[in-house]
Amino acid sequence: MKEEQYLFIRYLKSKGLKLTSARETVLTAFLKSEGHLSAEDLLAAAKKIDPGLGQATVFRTLKILADAGLAQDACQDEGPRRYEHVYKHSHHDHLICVGCGKLIEFCHPEIEKAQNEIFREFGFQASGHRLELRGLCADCAGKSGKTRE
Amino acid sequence: MKEEQYLFIRYLKSKGLKLTSARETVLTAFLKSEGHLSAEDLLAAAKKIDPGLGQATVFRTLKILADAGLAQDACQDEGPRRYEHVYKHSHHDHLICVGCGKLIEFCHPEIEKAQNEIFREFGFQASGHRLELRGLCADCAGKSGKTRE
DNA sequence: AAGCTTATTGATAATGATTATCAATTTCAA
DNA sequence: TTGAAATTGATAATCATTATCAATAAGCTT
Numbered sequence A, B: 001m002k003e004e005q006y007l008f009i010r011y012l013k014s015k016g017l018k019l020t021s022a023r024e025t026v027l028t029a030f031l032k033s034e035g036h037l038s039a040e041d042l043l044a045a046a047k048k049i050d051p052g053l054g055q056a057t058v059f060r061t062l063k064i065l066a067d068a069g070l071a072q073d074a075c076q077d078e079g080p081r082r083y084e085h086v087y088k089h090s091h092h093d094h095l096i097c098v099g100c101g102k103l104i105e106f107c108h109p110e111i112e113k114a115q116n117e118i119f120r121e122f123g124f125q126a127s128g129h130r131l132e133l134r135g136l137c138a139d140c141a142g143k144s145g146k147t148r149e
Numbered sequence C: 001a002a003g004c005t006t007a008t009t010g011a012t013a014a015t016g017a018t019t020a021t022c023a024a025t026t027t028c029a030a
Numbered sequence D: 001t002t003g004a005a006a007t008t009g010a011t012a013a014t015c016a017t018t019a020t021c022a023a024t025a026a027g028c029t030t
Helices: A003-014 A021-032 A039-049 A055-067 A109-121 A138-143 B003-014 B021-032 B039-049 B055-067 B109-121 B138-143
Strands: A071-073 A082-085 A093-097 A103-106 A125-136 B071-073 B082-085 B093-097 B103-106 B125-136
Touching: A003 A021, A003 A055, A021 A039, A021 A055, A021 A082, A039 A055, A055 A071, A055 A082, A093 B109, A109 A125, A109 B109, A109 B125, A125 B109, B003 B021, B003 B055, B021 B039, B021 B055, B039 B055, B055 B071, B055 B082, B109 B125
Parallel strands: A093 A125, B093 B125
Antiparallel strands: A071 A082, A093 A103, A125 B125, B071 B082, B093 B103
C-alpha cells in the first residue's frame, strides 16, 4: 500500500471518519493525477474508476485530503479552487502566539519553494533560513486583545 | 492629493479609462480601510460615502485597483476574495550574506500569501512575521567557502 | 459651453463554484 | 449479525462574481 493511503486511513481513524469506497476512489484518482487540479478535474478522473460517484463527495473528500495533509490549496487567484499534492514535510517553521506564547511547528512547501526562488534570484547559495509568524491564537483572540509585544 | 490617487488617475488615463465619481468613491473607501477586505466590505465602506453606489461597480473598480498595483489579492483559502493594500504597504523580508554581512531587502507575494494560509490554518489572527534567509552571496561564494556563522 | 462619442453606471439576470439538505445506503464496533 | 451513526448521491440552495443592458456621465472637439 502506498504511504499516502496509509496516512489517509490513519487520518480517518483519528477523526472517527469511515473508510468508504467512495473515499478510496477519490484518493486513488488524486494520487494518480499530477499538477494543480480542481474538484471538477478530480471528479472526471474519479468517474473513470466509479462512474456513479457524486460531485459532492469529491468536494467533501478533497477537503479531507487537505486536512490530512495530502493535498493543499494551490492558491490560484482566479477560477475554481485547485489542489496539489503534498508529499513531504521536510522542514519546520514556527508559529507563535503573542498572547500565551504557544508555539506551533508547521511546514509549508510553498514557502520553501518561494525561498529557493529568492536565493536563485539574488545569486545566493542558500545556507538556511528562519521564519517566525506571530499572531493571536484562537483562544487568546477570543479572550481579549492583549498581546505580549 | 494622496499619491495613490495620483497613481490611480495616471493608470486610468494610460488605459483610456475615465475618472468617474463612482471610481473615486471606491478608491477613497479603499484607502481609508485597512487589512484584508472583500468586495462586500468595500461596498459597505463606499456606501457610507455614496449610498447609491452599485455592487457591480465595486467589483469592477477593485479589479482596476489590482491592475493598477494599488491592491492585491490576499489569497484566502475560503470565502470571498479579499484584497489588501500594496502601495506603501509592501512588506520587506531580509536576505543576509553570511560571508560579508550584505543585507538585501526583498518582498515575495507568494511567501506573504503562504504565511496568511498558515495563520488561517491554525486559526491565528496575524500580527506580524519575520523572515530571514541566510546564504552566501555570489561574491563571497566565488572567493571561498568561509562564513560568519 | 454645447454637442458628440464612448465608457460607465446600477439594477438585474445569469453563471460558476461550493455547500446544505435529506432519504437511502454503507460502515463498523459490539 | 445487528443497529447506531456516518456517508452517499441527487438535488436544491447559497454565495461570489460576471454578463447584460438601457440610462447616464465623462471628456474630447469645436
